[in-house]
Amino acid sequence: MDIIFFRLALAVYLLSALGYLGSLYTRRVLVARVSTWILFSAFAFHTLFFAMRCIKTGQNPVVSFHEMLSFFAWAMAGIYLAFQLKTKTRVLGAFVSPVSFLLMIAASKDMAGYVSIPAALQSNLVAVHVILAVTGEALFALATCAGAMYLIQEGLLKNKKVSSFSKVLPSLTDLDRINHICLMLGFSLLTLGILVGSIWARSVWGSLWQWDPKQTWTLAAWFAYAVLLHQRLAMGWKGHKAALFTLLAFAVLLISLVLTSLLFVTAHRFI
Amino acid sequence: MNIILIGMNHKTAPLEIRERLSLSCGDDVNHLAEIMNIPEIKEGLYLATCNRVEVLANATDGEGAVARLRDFIFHHGNLSAEEMSKCLYLHHDHEAVRHLFRVAASIDSMVMGEPQILGQIKDAFRTAVEHNATGVILNKILHQSFRVAKRVRSETGIANNAVSVSFAAVELAKKIFGVIEGRNVLLIGAGEMSELAAKHLISRRVGKMFIANRTYARAVKMAEDFHGTAIEFDMLPERLHEVDIVITSTGAPGYVLTPPMIEAAIRRRKNRLLFLIDIAVPRDIDPAVGEIDNVYLYNIDDLQDIVDSNLKSRKREAEKAETIIDEEITKYLEWYSALEVVPTIISLREKMEGIIRGEIAKSSAWMENLTEDERRNIEIMANSIINKVLHDPITGLKEESKDNSALPYIAAIRRLFGLDDK
Structure with a gap:
């Protein structure tokens, strides 16, 4: 039953992604406005899916790698929708909804069955650790979308190619603000997530930190974001440099998120 | 159907002739009365703006009415019939209706898509209604022309992009800052175009307004007009970091703003974005300034390029508008038949x-x-x-x-x- 909602959400994410891309192509805001509502319904279906899974199994719904991807998509869509309420950045959806859809495709590969959770992972700490870390990472993904859009819009304005395309993109100041807010929130959540994780690790593995490849790369990404935030807050980095550095930091984070699970032998991989 | 539209516009008549006609056109009401005195005319509308003079009429006898309307225009233009006829256009029946629809939709305007013409037609219509000059047919045509104008505005992008240099500057500021409200503006030098841009910005409720001029007294005078603060020219580098938007239009032969000045200002602004608009010829701002991070520099040619490309896109949109007009003409003919x-x-x-x-x-x-x-x-x-x-x-x-x-x-x-x- 719950898997129906997952598939529904997947289909509706695709619909909203097509809508947003269509709005970019036709340069019509109305199309984007409709797409926002479509994305909202995809998010609602996805939320229902998580709720039903939770009730049915009585356990943390985000354990396996694929579940993590699906939760990532959900968090990104949710955060974007929350931003949409406050700022005029509708076109950001054209970046967010395709990413959410692709994540859902990747997640759907292994979503139908239920995974039984090893005893070690049945702690509430694990649930908190995963949810904090993934939400933080979703915020970073959003910061990256905003940064990428900033670079595009900036390139258009600097080179005086003020086309109708630059008209549909949000203003530089709005994009920079979103980038800033996402970085601050994301960094706080990821930090908390790592702390909670190491507390749990101490109880299971006996030490706070293992220098496992996954942990090492995550730490590297954490440092990259720490440097970026420092530059932003203390050195007054804004605009171009901050946007560019956001993209770099996210590349490191992607390695820790995806490549370590695929390429390295890691103790952080459980199922 | 005996609908006649006779008139001249900026395309058919040179300014001198339009001027002559509209000079004598101070009083629309008398002209309307004069038109309505023509026995063949049952309903009439008189429209005079700085770019056009037109009469729309529903007549019992087309040819007779046209001859008398011609006389009316020749008389007021104070010109020979030969000279005048070269400038006049005459449309009958559904072509007359189409012409009015095109005018109302602002396709026929000098600046395509400008919004004033619709208001001017509405005023002319109000005058005609107040003087009982309209009836079933003209009421229908005019109301339908308002609908055409509304449809064209909402269904095409004809009025979407700025087609004047000063509006283009305002739109760019929006792309950079999001909201212009509360941004501080500095005006260096005086000039018609820069003052126009400043006025557009003020109407968007900008923050503080600073004015600098080589002649300090002039700056003080302008500061009064714009409710701003005058700055001494030599103090410019000291004050640059306080502003978000700079408009320059001095007659200075060399550069007034140089990269070191802007770099210093950006540092003091903690990298907040800075938008520079250089309307002066020769230029006031060293083009190298545009290379600095978080600085956006546009000169008069850049702005003019934007305006030109916007005008081109308006022309493309006008083709869509013609389709809408065709549809509405069909509806009108159905109603009429x-x-x-x-x-x-x-x-x-x-x-x-x-x-x-x-x-x-x-x-x-x-x-x-x-x-x-x-x-x-x-x-x-x-x-x-x-x-x-x-x-x-x-x-x-x-x-x-x-x-x-x-x-x-x-x-x-x-x-x-x-x-x-x-």
Whole structure:
């Protein structure tokens, strides 16, 4: 039953992604406005899916790698929708909804069955650790979308190619603000997530930190974001440099998120 | 149909001739009265703006009315008939309606898509209505032209992009800052275009306004006009970091703002974005400034390029607008062809017969108890009631149609009985 909602959400994410891309192509805001509502319904279906899974199994719904991807998509869509309420950045959806859809495709590969959770992972700490870390990472993904859009819009304005395309993109100041807010929130959540994780690790593995490849790369990404935030807050980095550095930091984070699970032998991989 | 549109616009008549005509056009009401005095004209509308003078009329005798309207224009233009006729255009019937629709939709304007023309037509229409110069036909055409204008504005992008240098600057500022409200503006030098841009910015409620000029007294004077603060020219580098938008238009031969000055300002601004608009020729701002991070520099040519490309895109949108106008012309012709006595009588009867059929169908439940004869009698009675009710209006319509004055009655009947609602 719950898997129906997952598939529904997947289909509706695709619909909203097509809508947003269509709005970019036709340069019509109305199309984007409709797409926002479509994305909202995809998010609602996805939320229902998580709720039903939770009730049915009585356990943390985000354990396996694929579940993590699906939760990532959900968090990104949710955060974007929350931003949409406050700022005029509708076109950001054209970046967010395709990413959410692709994540859902990747997640759907292994979503139908239920995974039984090893005893070690049945702690509430694990649930908190995963949810904090993934939400933080979703915020970073959003910061990256905003940064990428900033670079595009900036390139258009600097080179005086003020086309109708630059008209549909949000203003530089709005994009920079979103980038800033996402970085601050994301960094706080990821930090908390790592702390909670190491507390749990101490109880299971006996030490706070293992220098496992996954942990090492995550730490590297954490440092990259720490440097970026420092530059932003203390050195007054804004605009171009901050946007560019956001993209770099996210590349490191992607390695820790995806490549370590695929390429390295890691103790952080459980199922 | 005997609809006539005669007039001249910026494309057909040079400024001197338009001027001469509109100089004598101070008083629209008298002109309208003069037009309405022409015996062949039943309804009339007089439209005069700085780019066009047009008369729209519904006449009984087309040729006679045109001759007299020509005289009217020659007389006021104070020109020879030969000279004037070169500038005049004349449209009949649905081409006249199309012309008005195009004017209302701002396709025929000097700056395509400008919004003022619709207001001017509405004013002209109001004057005409107040002086009883319009009737069924002109009312319909004008109301439909307002709808055309509305559709063209909302369904095409004809009014989307800035087509003046100062508006282009305001739109760029929006792309950079999001909201212009509260941003501080610095105006260096004086000039028509820079002051216009400043006025556009002020209307968006910018924050503080600073004004600098080589002649300090001039800056103080302008500061009064703009409710701003005058800055001494030499103090510019000290104050640059306080502003978000700079507009320069001095007559200085060299650069007024140089990369080191802007770099220092950006540092003091903690990298907040800075938008520089250089309207001066020769340029006031060293082009190298545009290379600095978080600084956006546009000169007059850059802005003009934006305006040109926007004008081009408006022309593309105008093609879509022509399709909308075609649709509306078709609708108008449908409406007009229905405005004849016979079709109106037919649709009036159809409507009534439809009502009878509907009511009988509704009553079929209890009518089943009646005999066949009784049922037929009820139908006959209903039909004869309708015939009695319709008898006088139909006779009246036929009588009026003999001397060509049935139009208002037809229009009223169609409206009151809802014959045009589908």
